[in-house]
Amino acid sequence: MHTPLFEAVPNFSEGKDTTKISRITEAVRAVPGISILGLHSDADHNRSVLTFAGDEDSMLSGAVALAKACAAELDLASQSGEHPRMGVLDVLPFVPLEGATMDDAVRLARRAGETLGTLGFPVFLYGSAATASHRRALPDVRRGGYDGLASRLEDPLWKPDYGPETLDPHMGAVAVGARPFLVAFNAYLDTDDVGVAREVARRVRESGGGLPAVRALGFGVGGKAQVSMNLTDLRQTTIPVALTAVRRAADDLGASVESTELVGLAPLEAVLQTARHYLGLRELDAHHVLEMRLYGSSDSRSL
């Protein structure tokens, strides 16, 4: 077995100054055992999303390096952008990857939160790491951004889980959470009618009585109606099953799916599920994939 691995997808409040963004990213990259998987900076939102992975102790060191770099490079008091933000290091979710469970990710999030608290960040645990149900949903935690949080801080219901109980206007606060890996899968319809996409989304998502572990919204993107989905548990709903439901709902509404896209990263299992589904394969797992045998895991290397 592998050492349990985790992914972190922190959002920090700088999307324009490439020198600062680079210094923050390099601070994380310098931590032994950390792989940087992605960086997406958005100038309009003045915000960057970094993706990195590693084992528990490396991730903890990575989180500390990230938080220190954000505090050193960024100043919330002089930052502005469309996106509501409550801190220089705004959100820090941990995701269980290979060999890790959600409980492992919760433990990691809490260890990271405790350490960030000692660095002077008020820390709010959210998602599966939340310590109260009203603090579970990220939008609730960061409602109103920095100012909203500042006004709630006197309320015992909004006492930080770790760190100071007052906000430093330069650093702000951070939401540290644990959540499942999300597969972001979009279907583009052969219509520009966003209403169709919204209705398809309503029918396929869990909250509309559709498929378990599916969130969906309808958008207009590049003149096409787009059904944008988050699959939060591939054991419950796979990509082919979600797509079949979208095709069926679109068909009911006189539309069809023209193309699809996977946004960001997908676990290999998502692709293997898809191949198994459509090919009728008796079995197909990571051990059948050449590259995974070459690079994947220590046990297959030592076959």
Added chain:
Amino acid sequence: MHTPLFEAVPNFSEGKDTTKISRITEAVRAVPGISILGLHSDADHNRSVLTFAGDEDSMLSGAVALAKACAAELDLASQSGEHPRMGVLDVLPFVPLEGATMDDAVRLARRAGETLGTLGFPVFLYGSAATASHRRALPDVRRGGYDGLASRLEDPLWKPDYGPETLDPHMGAVAVGARPFLVAFNAYLDTDDVGVAREVARRVRESGGGLPAVRALGFGVGGKAQVSMNLTDLRQTTIPVALTAVRRAADDLGASVESTELVGLAPLEAVLQTARHYLGLRELDAHHVLEMRLYGSSDSRSL
């Protein structure tokens, strides 16, 4: 970019004596830079197929370690089995993997052949590494096994490419080649009529006027008619395209495909092609697969 990688799929003439098989395998595993990917021993055929991978220099060292171990452990004069064989190390094909071209695999095969020649093996290059068209097809090279080869050896057309021009009855000769990666993909039909499988195979394979880079045969396996395919170039014919042709041919003959199987290893690209095909994905490559970002290539690690 990765260092170009290669796979070797040697066949050696021992399938029963697990001590000898293990010593031969361990000799290859001990070579730095070599990953053992698979070992399949067949007692009836008294033959083993080892799969290992690495960069060019590691593979050359692996081939030498393998040849020396086969010469030390095995004796062709006392060996018997159903499978025709011409040497203790019978066949040694090299396959280009990530970053490597067929020309690279040909160069590696010839370097390996030259070195094995100095160890006392008469070496016949075959496949893409062949030095004459009549020596390209492996069945032609090993026709008649050891005895057949012995009788041809006086013929200038069958002079070894490297090594002695006489056969040592204990070591025999070896065919060293370069060939493309094969994906072995089988479809099981809902009939026990092997004739249907044979007819489907005839229609889909390249030699029957079917799909390019597809070899196919019909068999009866476990009471089911099986269409057994080798896809020799996934850029020409993908798994979904081959399966669609099999389904259509089976349908014409009143049968249908019940299930499929991938035998051995498939490159990740085979799975990605399948997902792209059925999902209508705008794009999907190895960089979208989380595990490949975690383990895959040095460039993504250092993003």
